[in-house]
Amino acid sequence: xxxxxxxxxxxxxxxxxxxEAMHAYGAYARFSLQEEPYAIAxxxxxxxxxxxxxxxxxxxxxVLFETIILHRKEKGGAL
Amino acid sequence: xxxxIGYEISDQTIRYVIDxxxxxxxxxxxxxxxxxxxxxxxxxxxxxxxxxxxxxKRTDGGESLDELLGQFCNELLNQVIRFRLAESTAKIRExxxxxxxxxxxxxxxxxxLLAELDxxxxxxxxxxxxxxxxxxxx
Numbered sequence: 001x002x003x004x005x006x007x008x009x010x011x012x013x014x015x016x017x018x019x020e021a022m023h024a025y026g027a028y029a030r031f032s033l034q035e036e037p038y039a040i041a042x043x044x045x046x047x048x049x050x051x052x053x054x055x056x057x058x059x060x061x062x063v064l065f066e067t068i069i070l071h072r073k074e075k076g077g078a079l
Numbered sequence: 080x081x082x083x084i085g086y087e088i089s090d091q092t093i094r095y096v097i098d099x100x101x102x103x104x105x106x107x108x109x110x111x112x113x114x115x116x117x118x119x120x121x122x123x124x125x126x127x128x129x130x131x132x133x134x135x136k137r138t139d140g141g142e143s144l145d146e147l148l149g150q151f152c153n154e155l156l157n158q159v160i161r162f163r164l165a166e167s168t169a170k171i172r173e174x175x176x177x178x179x180x181x182x183x184x185x186x187x188x189x190x191x192l193l194a195e196l197d198x199x200x201x202x203x204x205x206x207x208x209x210x211x212x213x214x215x216x217x
Binding site (some may be wrong): 006007009011012013038039055057058060064065067068071072 | 104107111112113119120121122123124130135182
C-alpha cells in the first residue's frame, strides 16, 4: 500500500507522543521512525487503503494531543 | 479574508503560517486542544519562529474551512490573552497562595479562641445560679 512520509518537528512535537501514537495506531498502519537532528521522520503505511487518509490524519491529531498532554504535565498541570 | 490572514487552500487542507513571537507555543497548544475534535491538525516548522498550520475538516458538513480557521484564530487570540494574563499575575498568585498556606496568625487565633472556650467551661459559676439541666433527682 501507499506510504506517506511525515516530518514532526521536535520543537513542536515530543518524541514520546509520537511513540505513544505509533503504539495506539499499530493495528491500523505500519510505521518506521527515523530520528533527525531537529525532527522525527515517520513513514506510515496504512493497512486499509480506503481509510488511508483518515488514518494518517487521525494519527497526526493523536500525536498533537499526546504532545499537549505531556507538555502540560511537564509544566505541573494535568490537562 | 484570505488577504488579511494570508492562508491558502488546496486538497481540502488549509495552510496558514503563524508567528510564534505573537502566538506562543502554549497558546497554540491551548487552541489546538479545543479543536482536535473538530478538525485534523498538523504543524510544520516553516522557518525559525514560524509554524505552518495544516487544517483539515473532519466531516463534509458544517462550517467551511475558512470559517473553521477564523474560529481557530479567534481561539488563538483568546489563549494568548489567557497566557499573558497568567504570566503577568503569576507572582501575585504565588504570593496569595503562600499567604494562605504559610501564615500562622489565623491558626493561632482559632487555637486561642478554642482554648478560651475550654477555660470558660471549666470555671465555676460564681453566682451558683442553678440551671434546669443540672437539677438532678436530689
